[in-house]
Amino acid sequence: MTKIHVKTNINGDKVEFLADPRETLLDCLRDHIGLTGSKEGCGTGDCGACSCIFDGDLVSSCLVLGVEAEGKSIETIEGMAGEKELHPLQKKFIEMAALQCGFCTPGILIAAKALLDRNNDPTESEVRYWLAGNLCRCTGYDKIIKAVMETARDIRETA
Amino acid sequence: MQYHSPSSFNEAVAISNSSSGLVKYLAGGTDVLVQLKIGTKSPDHLIDIKNIPGVREISLRDDGGYTIGAAVSGAQLTEHKELSKKWPGLVEGMELVGSAQIQSRATLVGNLCNGSPAADSVPGMIVAGASVSILNSSGTKDVLVEDIPSGPGSTSLENGELITAINLPKRKDYEGDAYLRFIPRTEMDIAVVGCAVNLSLENGVITSAKVVLGAVGPKVILAHSAADCLVGTKLDGNILSRFSAKCSQIAKPISDKRGSEEFRKDIIGVIAQRAAKKAYDRALGNN
Numbered sequence: 001m002t003k004i005h006v007k008t009n010i011n012g013d014k015v016e017f018l019a020d021p022r023e024t025l026l027d028c029l030r031d032h033i034g035l036t037g038s039k040e041g042c043g044t045g046d047c048g049a050c051s052c053i054f055d056g057d058l059v060s061s062c063l064v065l066g067v068e069a070e071g072k073s074i075e076t077i078e079g080m081a082g083e084k085e086l087h088p089l090q091k092k093f094i095e096m097a098a099l100q101c102g103f104c105t106p107g108i109l110i111a112a113k114a115l116l117d118r119n120n121d122p123t124e125s126e127v128r129y130w131l132a133g134n135l136c137r138c139t140g141y142d143k144i145i146k147a148v149m150e151t152a153r154d155i156r157e158t159a
Numbered sequence: 160m161q162y163h164s165p166s167s168f169n170e171a172v173a174i175s176n177s178s179s180g181l182v183k184y185l186a187g188g189t190d191v192l193v194q195l196k197i198g199t200k201s202p203d204h205l206i207d208i209k210n211i212p213g214v215r216e217i218s219l220r221d222d223g224g225y226t227i228g229a230a231v232s233g234a235q236l237t238e239h240k241e242l243s244k245k246w247p248g249l250v251e252g253m254e255l256v257g258s259a260q261i262q263s264r265a266t267l268v269g270n271l272c273n274g275s276p277a278a279d280s281v282p283g284m285i286v287a288g289a290s291v292s293i294l295n296s297s298g299t300k301d302v303l304v305e306d307i308p309s310g311p312g313s314t315s316l317e318n319g320e321l322i323t324a325i326n327l328p329k330r331k332d333y334e335g336d337a338y339l340r341f342i343p344r345t346e347m348d349i350a351v352v353g354c355a356v357n358l359s360l361e362n363g364v365i366t367s368a369k370v371v372l373g374a375v376g377p378k379v380i381l382a383h384s385a386a387d388c389l390v391g392t393k394l395d396g397n398i399l400s401r402f403s404a405k406c407s408q409i410a411k412p413i414s415d416k417r418g419s420e421e422f423r424k425d426i427i428g429v430i431a432q433r434a435a436k437k438a439y440d441r442a443l444g445n446n
Contacts, residue, residue, distance in 0.1 A: 044196055059263050063192045064192075065188070065207075131345060
């Protein structure tokens, strides 16, 4: 099968890879580029573990083809922390123990960041609805929701 | 599988007509990629329409109606303040499809072409009187959304035909729409029943009504006789209970894991009644 040469931008870096057109963006991130932070939970867009920002939109990277990345700009969990410091959401998740096994955490952090980037004062209901597409089988969600709410408060206070 | 990314609708249709095997168009991909993954549909050619200029735009036509490009996402509809104000029922139907991640990609046209009788956005489009622009090798045509679904997972579209946009008519004063569905949880589920209602009023009296029932038949059901019993009323007296009974009577659901036939017939009446009330209140306030 003919592979397609894809040129894209991931976390600010120019990246090129060869993709079989059937491969998802998630397959390409993990298997061709070595960015294994995005996880495959279901592969059918139900669990959110593969969440990425694709040209500014929060997407499930298992429901995007790798070849669709041509000329686009992608943010993954690997690009979330700064040079020296973790992102405030990452710090808060550690501080408040908003994770257990950690498999869903990259997707939840990316989704929560996408929410706070557009609204730094969400209600608890808004956070719960926004994160409804991110499944966690360990925490029971409360710690995650509280960590997102606390981070939003910190962001507002330091703004 | 070969991937194509044409830069015009004509090119997309030409690729489709000159390709052999299974050809699928790709917009948001939230159904097509799942089918690819689980192996229910394995296209030989996938034609991505998202790089066609204008395909992700919502535009106001000279006649006052809206044209919604085939790859406009659910999130774009919700963010469009004016459209959401004029057609809240249509927008809230689409908004019920999937998570924030799905909303970034999923489209009205995809929801329609997937052919599910439980598609949340389809009843709202039909009661709005929406049509689709279809391009094929002999030219373009305009077809009502209600004529597209033909059964579970199937549509009346011919091979190679491509829906390029959805056209909404001009919204008049004192009109309102609503879509409600029943699911056993609060989010992220497929409709057990759904109902969209669109009403036009004159001095508070309903002058025309459209009612569409979802997930209670092999395809969406246009409940004409139920809609007729609303016309000439202000939803007063026992009109709503008559309307509710009529909707239950028209519904022809199956029993499956999401709900039994009896339950669906019962609950569609309740949901339809609430949707009618909501559409009426919106129509009163819409001037």
